[in-house]
Amino acid sequence: MSARAASFTALLLAALPVAAASSSADSRYQVVPDWPALPEAHVLGQCTGVGVDSQGHVFVFHRSGREWSTPFPTNPIASPTVSRIDGRNGKLLASWGADQFIMPYGLTVDHEDNVWLTDVGRHQVFKFSRDGKLLLTLGERGKPGADQTHFNLPTDVAVLPDGSLYVSDGSRNTRVVKFTAAGRYDFEWGGKGAAPGEFNLPHGLALDDRGRVIVCDRTNARLQLFDLKGRFLAEWKGRHIGRPYGVAVGTNGHVFVADGANLPGAPAGSSRGVELDAGGNLLAAIGASSSRDARPKLAHDIAAAKDGTIFIADTGGKRVAKYRPRNAASP
DSSP: HHHHHHHHHHHHHHHHHHHHHHHHTTSSEEEEETBBOOOOTOOOOOOOEEEEOOSEEEEEOOOOOOOOOOSOOOOOOOOOOOEETTTTTEEEEEETTTTTTTSSSEEEEEESSSSEEEETTTTEEEEEEETTEEEEEEETTTOOOSSSSSOEEEEEEOOTTOOEEEEETTTTOOOOOOOOOOOOOEEEEESSSSTOOOSSOOEEEOOOOOOOOEETTTTTEEEEOOOOTTOOEEEEOOOTSEEEEEEEOOTSSSEEEEEESTTTTTTTTOOOEEEOOOOOOOOEEESSSSSSTTOSSSSSEEEEEESSEEEEEEEETTTEEEEETTTTTOO
């Protein structure tokens, strides 16, 4: 597709209602029923972060029965808040994180299968091994700030192959901060606003194989793309993207977005996942069908497995949902 044609397609989709843009592209994925198959006593509650490791195991960060409320509680959640689930059959493989987190938020699995978590209640970022061993902590517990060693409601993490990382610091500081693999401050960019390079709640982060940092600028209802030094490259915005909460990049280079769908005028029940090509053009809507089981109530995060399977952390529905490409073999 030429640049002119791609631009015209984006403008056309931006003018369509959310439901109209999604209905024509919603046949590519189907929800997998009765997934996951968790023990009855294992309560997920509000699921906020999801990621997939190299073995196809799905990690879910969840509030284990705690509801979002401000001011935040001061006591950690007593039950496990991280669940590792078999991506194929949905069985629980492990759980950890009890008595550690105040208000779970973002989850990222890096290239070495380490699990990065953000806790907006503690104003901290954590690196864990896949079995729950704490490896690194950034920020000071319960102490918000805007300097090189503090965060204020950090939301997500994206990790480069060398172990260095970006943090979206998020609800108050409206910046993206780069750290070395050892956790030393490197640089930052952002600031409150709607101009290129400014943010109004940078929420989800992802890196693609083109060396682009993709930021969900949630309240501005757009994705912003930067190079690895934080230089602005492009903005993707429109009704076909909606209100981006979370973002992931598949092995095919496609960009997957968790659309929270709380734009003015958006119809109720229109939260979904969105699949875009590397230029930001709509390829598919995920979970936007009329099936109640398929639709997320509030898609907060999204993850793409190597086999093309998509997982959505549905905060509103208090679940994690699995979507399979329709041409894929079961399960």
